[in-house]
Amino acid sequence: MSENKIPYKIYLTEDEMPKKWYNMRADMKNKPAPLLNPGTGQPLTAEELSPIFCEELVAQELDDTTPFIDIPAEIRDFYKMFRPSPLVRAYCLEEKLGTPAKIYYKFEGNNTSGSHKLNSAIAQAYYAKKQGLKGVTTETGAGQWGTALSMACSYFDLDCKVFMVKVSYEQKPFRREVMRTYGASVVPSPSETTEIGKKILQDHPGTTGSLGCAISEAVEVATKNEGYRYVLGSVLNQVLLHQSVIGLETKAALDKYGIKPDVIIGCAGGGSNLGGLIAPFMGEKLRGEADYQIIAIEPASCPSFTRGTYAYDFCDTGMICPLAKMYTLGSGFIPSANHAGGLRFHGMSSTLSQLYDDGLMEARSVEQTSVFEAAEQFARVEGILPAPESSHAIRAAIDEALKCKETGEEKTIVFGLTGTGYFDLVAYESFHNGTMTDYIPTDEEIAASIAKLPKIG
Ligand SMILES: *Cc1c(COP(=O)(O)O)cnc(C)c1O
Numbered sequence: 001m002s003e004n005k006i007p008y009k010i011y012l013t014e015d016e017m018p019k020k021w022y023n024m025r026a027d028m029k030n031k032p033a034p035l036l037n038p039g040t041g042q043p044l045t046a047e048e049l050s051p052i053f054c055e056e057l058v059a060q061e062l063d064d065t066t067p068f069i070d071i072p073a074e075i076r077d078f079y080k081m082f083r084p085s086p087l088v089r090a091y092c093l094e095e096k097l098g099t100p101a102k103i104y105y106k107f108e109g110n111n112t113s114g115s116h117k118l119n120s121a122i123a124q125a126y127y128a129k130k131q132g133l134k135g136v137t138t139e140t141g142a143g144q145w146g147t148a149l150s151m152a153c154s155y156f157d158l159d160c161k162v163f164m165v166k167v168s169y170e171q172k173p174f175r176r177e178v179m180r181t182y183g184a185s186v187v188p189s190p191s192e193t194t195e196i197g198k199k200i201l202q203d204h205p206g207t208t209g210s211l212g213c214a215i216s217e218a219v220e221v222a223t224k225n226e227g228y229r230y231v232l233g234s235v236l237n238q239v240l241l242h243q244s245v246i247g248l249e250t251k252a253a254l255d256k257y258g259i260k261p262d263v264i265i266g267c268a269g270g271g272s273n274l275g276g277l278i279a280p281f282m283g284e285k286l287r288g289e290a291d292y293q294i295i296a297i298e299p300a301s302c303p304s305f306t307r308g309t310y311a312y313d314f315c316d317t318g319m320i321c322p323l324a325k326m327y328t329l330g331s332g333f334i335p336s337a338n339h340a341g342g343l344r345f346h347g348m349s350s351t352l353s354q355l356y357d358d359g360l361m362e363a364r365s366v367e368q369t370s371v372f373e374a375a376e377q378f379a380r381v382e383g384i385l386p387a388p389e390s391s392h393a394i395r396a397a398i399d400e401a402l403k404c405k406e407t408g409e410e411k412t413i414v415f416g417l418t419g420t421g422y423f424d425l426v427a428y429e430s431f432h433n434g435t436m437t438d439y440i441p442t443d444e445e446i447a448a449s450i451a452k453l454p455k456i457g
Helices: 057-062 072-081 091-097 119-130 144-155 166-171 175-182 195-203 210-226 237-256 272-286 349-358 367-381 387-406 425-432 441-451
Strands: 020-022 068-069 086-090 102-106 135-140 159-166 185-187 228-230 261-266 293-299 309-314 321-329 363-366 412-417
Touching: 020 057, 020 272, 057 119, 057 195, 057 237, 072 119, 091 102, 091 367, 091 387, 102 237, 102 261, 102 387, 119 135, 135 144, 135 166, 135 210, 144 159, 144 175, 144 321, 159 166, 159 175, 159 387, 166 175, 166 185, 166 195, 175 185, 185 210, 185 293, 195 210, 195 441, 210 228, 237 349, 237 412, 261 387, 272 293, 272 349, 293 387, 321 349, 363 367, 363 387, 367 387, 387 412
Parallel strands: 102 412, 135 159, 135 228, 159 185, 261 293, 261 412, 293 363
Antiparallel strands: 020 068, 086 102, 309 321
């Protein structure tokens, strides 16, 4: 197909939207390591997980063998409000860079929550409702997950309690108010409303909080209140499963025009958007049907893949959650307070960790001022104001395209543009004012945090 036939935006029709999620684990030879019970060190059973998570989600979490899982019709109907999301050919960016590379991005910011997180939020709320629960608890960092979950809960008439990392609660009052508009209650974390919150405040007075702290608080509230379960917006296998809708749509859109990507790039916090974007491509790679270069991009200030250790660790600071084997900086690791780019989680999805350990994907870290430079460059030519998280992927996509300019290679680059940055303007402000700094943790800091990993096996 000749190049000029490829439109700026490739859409799918409703009929072409995925009807099943794809579970990469089914095609992995080396399965991700199981979650362990922190008390016994043994793999967690469905019975042990069900006081924390909804039953159907537990089943999805533990399912390493079923490749395709039906997307219930109720969820597909909700998806139709904001999906299919466009796959955009970044003609303007290509021209600006003067690169022979062909750049595409899958834009997930086209909903009120402003990110891909709604894809999993609606699924998790649906299963909670189906189980007859009263509500769910969760944590949120920058606020996208909390916003997505409050939208999903209000759609299914569920109560939603959100623990929001304190620094974001203070810096991002607008997201907090969106959550409250959708009926959620929002508490800054660490808080005095939980035992673990009180303890964290005692041990670290004045802490600005972390996702790990907020998770501990949300889990405590879910397990202590009848009819509540905890839901998580990233990291878990079930979340990657739901997010596979991103990759399945991307692949279907590319297939329409016979396009095969060479490089696939995504930002990585807990790994859910990246895991979702790469899913069908990684599936082909795992089955030996095709090859792709897959790159995870993380902040230099929270470099779990590139400087972390592959080991069992807690997902939360309070050490009450199951243990997951993952690339981690240690559950006590809290990125420097001047880190504004999101992607603050200390660990990484155990599925992606296993794929990375097996050499099936790469990882790079980027510094935040260079991320905001890329964000601004992108905004000026492509029109979308990107989320700082997404801009990590933009940085890497631009770098790859510039390499192609030097070598003359006409690579096809696909990256995930996970969301919009309208609520991240405090971070943009510090970039524009020149007060943004690039704090990179020292080897000693990381080693000190890693030294506190739980001793398993
Ligand atoms: C939450 C978020 C991310 C990072 O989370 P992952 O689970 O790693 O995908 C990236 N981009 C945006 C816009 C987000 O809201």
